[in-house]
Amino acid sequence: MNPGATDAPGTGRAPCHHGEILQGVFLDAAGRRCAGLVTLPMAGPGSSAAYVRRPGTPPEALTVVPADRTKAARAAALTVAECARRTGRPPCGGELRLTGGIPVGLGMGSSSSDVIAAVRAVADSYGLRLDPSTVAALAVRAELASDPLMLGSRPVLFAQREGRVLEVLGPALPPLVVVGCALGGGAPVDTLALPVADVADVDRSDVRAYERLRALLRRAVATGSAELLGAVATASARRGQEVLGHPEFDTLAALAHRSGAVGVQIAHSGAVAGVLFDQAAPGLRRRVRGCLRALSAHGIPATRTFTTGTTPAKEIPHHGPAHRGVDRPAGPDTPRRPARLPAL
Incomplete structure (x- = not known):
């Protein structure tokens, strides 16, 4: 085939997330x-x-638009090699185009989402649909650590540096309403500058504490307890402050308590945070409105309010310009910009 010829395009998509409920060091099945x-x-x-x-071109002739998505480009190259091996076709170059509206630097998995979408698009161009474990392995090779976005919305404890599931916690989280916000004024966090602890150096008592939180989260999922989930998320978020040190965190935790929330959660590698409410709580609308007013009074930008749990996740729109500009889609020829997150 002529080097200039092309095949039909493959497409792929991946979601984002809203930070973590639990993060730490855990024991796998082998201890x-x-x-x-x-x-x-x-x-x-x-x-x-x-x-x-682009059949007939060398595999290194792979371009990505926007050009700054280097992790996605790496993922595409790795997937080309994997798909060529599986199909018996020679590896070749091509063009990857990415679009999306995930804010960068808030800990919402923007790079993992790009990488997984790229893997799926390349596989689709070869007529393949890779299983989640293969997608996870390719994602970890491309970016050293990956969020479990290739696994759907069921709650899993995921070894992000190894690309494997440590435990499936259950079919769905307890039903929650999450009032999202951004700490630090929504300024992106340089995740590469954050210290990466060697798991061997983590104190044994800390590992036991993480395992206790894991057991509590397992029980929360099994019993549908939003209150227990909130306690786990808050405890994990407090531990995360040892690295992130958000000055507004104590204020966020206090206003969540006053609003009748079950707890708070944060991104352990970014600025996004959430106030968690039980969907079945009496006076839920009043509680959420009170939380939004308190966030505004303390200068903490609210982003979006959404539900999660046994019913399909959906966004609850704010009235007014609460998250105007938060999810502005990046054009295919424009580098993704940090989100602007004005307060309510």
């Missing part, structure tokens, strides 16, 4: 320590990818 996390799923923004193969 080995692993860094692990449980993310909070969120419907709405995500990454979409389109990949066009």
Whole structure:
């Protein structure tokens, strides 16, 4: 085939998340320590990818638009090699185009979403649909650690540096209403500057504490207890402050308590946070409105309010410009910009 010829494009998509419910160091089935996390799923923004193969061109002739998505480009190259091996076709170059509206630097999995969408688009261009474990392995090779966005919305404890599930906690989280906000004024967090602890150096008492939180979260999912989930998320968020040190965290936890929330959660590698409410709580609308007013009074920008749990996740729109500009889609030829998150 002529080097200039192209095949039909493949497409792929991946969601984002709203930070973590639990993150720490856990024991796998063999008793080995692993860094692990449980993310909070969120419907709405995500990454979409389109990949066009160019048979006859060298595999290194792979371009990505926007050009700054280097992790997605790495993922695409790795997936080309994997798909070529599976189909018996020679690897070739191509063009990857990414679009999406995930804010960068808030800990919502923007890079993982790009990477997984890219893997799925390349596989689709070869007529393949890769299983989640293969997608996870490719994602970890591309970005060293990956969020479990390839696994759907069921709650899992995921070893992000190894790309494997440590435990499936159950079919769905307890039903929650999440009032999202951004700490630090919504300024992006440089995740590469955050210290990465060696799991071998984590104190044994800390590992026991993480395992206790894991057991409590397992019980929360099994019993549908939003209150127990909130307690786990808050405890994990407090531990996260040892690294992140958000000055507003204590204020956020206090206003959540006053609003009748079950707890708070944060992104352990970003600025996004959430106030968690039990969907079955009496006077829920009043509680949520009170929380939004309190966030505004303390200068903490509210972003979006959404539900999660046994019913399909959906966004609850704010009245007024609460999250105007938060999910502005990035154009295919424009580098993704940090989100602007004005207060209510």
